Amino acid sequence: MDRLQIRTRSRVEFQDITAEIGKIVEGSRTASGVCYLYVPHTTAAVIVNEHADPSVVRDIIDHLETMVPERGPYRHAEGNSPAHIKASLLGITEVLLIENGKLALGTWQGVFFCEFDGPRSRSLYIKIVPDAP
Amino acid sequence: MDRLQIRTRSRVEFQDITAEIGKIVEGSRTASGVCYLYVPHTTAAVIVNEHADPSVVRDIIDHLETMVPERGPYRHAEGNSPAHIKASLLGITEVLLIENGKLALGTWQGVFFCEFDGPRSRSLYIKIVPDAP
């Protein structure tokens, strides 16, 4: 299992980590297999979506804010309930496939670490399981 | 890795692909293992939900439309931000279990390819990993 350290810089921020994940996959010299991403936090998530136009993730961030407003009748005393809710809506794991030694991503797909309660120092677990020979 | 070609016919449409996935799993002669579904697109998703009564997915489609309206203050110039947002809410992967040579689905469960920006020609990656002997 690898750990990627991620430094987020805003309260809410989607960080494009496609290149970092790709490097770890290529470094593992796995011809084909599965790459699991796991976020060990409760106010962050991981998604795969378009990374060509940065306005796409901007729209996802803003619309999540509309759906889960900062102020609400929340109970949790720390005041970060919206971050917990958003993390569960987007999910904390992603399963990527490896083919020909690379991530089998679609043309426009990138991997994003989704910070909802930053800025913080975060980590992402990455586990690569090669196919049986 | 298999690729399933999917032809969607509407802007938004959930296509029941349970039989197609089942056929690929049975064709692989895998007694037990894991079947990964991966959508290599950024405006489509994959879910498992009830496929006995088609009004269930109709309700999911319509309610997503209420939660993520077509018109909003979106930035992304292509005008399909709602499709990107819905894809991230439902997710682009699904992990199914294989037992006794078949998908271990619940009684009412079916697998749906979720189109949010069609009609288009789409593909779905399917990877089957048998358990070690």
Place this chain on the structure above:
Amino acid sequence: MDRLQIRTRSRVEFQDITAEIGKIVEGSRTASGVCYLYVPHTTAAVIVNEHADPSVVRDIIDHLETMVPERGPYRHAEGNSPAHIKASLLGITEVLLIENGKLALGTWQGVFFCEFDGPRSRSLYIKIVPDAP
């Protein structure tokens, strides 16, 4: 594949099953590997989120209720469309990692079975795949 029987007691309820999953993982004597959770139902889900302060899941439950109200213009005759919609928003699978014979959970993370149409007798499939030696 293991099956965990879960007895839910309310219409909507998130049940903390971290200890039960942990016991099954430890009982399997898997040093490292992957633990798949799969909900074979269409009105329930599984998530990983904070289990230190129970008000966090209370806020998730309540906010989902705001986003997907009980009364709506739903078609499905059984009247449980909100439960189906919430199940697809949170997702029916979770992929956990196993390291040093234990679940590699973050400090505050717990696993919750999410009932949206109870009270009922439910089951959860648990599949553990050890890494190749």
